Amino acid sequence: MKIAVIGDLHYPALEEGYLLTEEERNVFYEKFLERFFSIPADLYVSIGDLTNFGWKEELEEVYAIIDQHQKPFVHVLGNHDIYGSTREEVLMVTKQQRYRAFRTDSAALAFLDTAKEQDFEDWGGTLDAEQLDWLEGVIEESGELPLLVFAHHPVHATTTNSNQAMLSIHPDIPVWELLSKKQGCGLYVNGHNHFNSVAEREQWNFLQIAAVLDEQAVRVIEVSDSHISIDSVDLYDPELNKQAQVIGDAINHFQLNPHPLGIDSDMKHLIPLPVSVSEEPEKV
16 A cells, blocks of 8 residues: 655645745646656545645635545645634535544554644644544554554654644643554654654654655655555655745745755655564464
8 A cells, every 4th residue: 555645735825915926836736736646656645734824715726736636635634724714614625524544454544633723822733532532442443453643743752843832732632642552553644843754652653744845755655564664755856946935935824944854764764564473484
């Protein structure tokens, strides 16, 4: 199974005073998303902040581009996605589910909603009691099957900067207590902090993906019987990057990251999976 994942896309509406034309914006996002959906995969995922402020026009316009490609696509909510609209309004436009889970032959997958609705003072993450109860059941039901969790906010004190205020799920939320109950291997994938990062804690690996305007790249996660591989597909070209810089400099509610986004080991990673008794080679 292959999953292609993008970080924070921040598709913006054009506000008055922006030094950005509609054509400049559209060329970048249409080109980037065309390249994203051209990557062979079974599923395509946005880990939140697909839009810059969650205005209805942003959601409708970016989904018009996405829907052209007719690929299986899951969008978990980021804090920017529910600034300008309520959660209910966003889900009506996108036709996504607030949170969901399903299984394949090779893995269990869970998609979380960690965003606070229209909270302009605290952009950190949260999980309500209903979702925590649901997640506990998902973890238990996954058994020894690898579990891949996709969310906008990182788990506190895992990936780069996730120990800082408002840059993770709040540390008082017992998400790690639930994850630590997982039998076998888990992979947690997030964005929010605009840095690439890989971290390990016990049976879990944590993958954080930089914002698209900072880095035109896609993570491809492949699950096999023996391992989970994480690779980075570089979509960079000088013109695409120039367009990204123009957008990033022009729009509100976003700032281009002036720091290095990570190193090679933050973008490519291999997670060995334990061999089950039934799969062990027969002794001669």
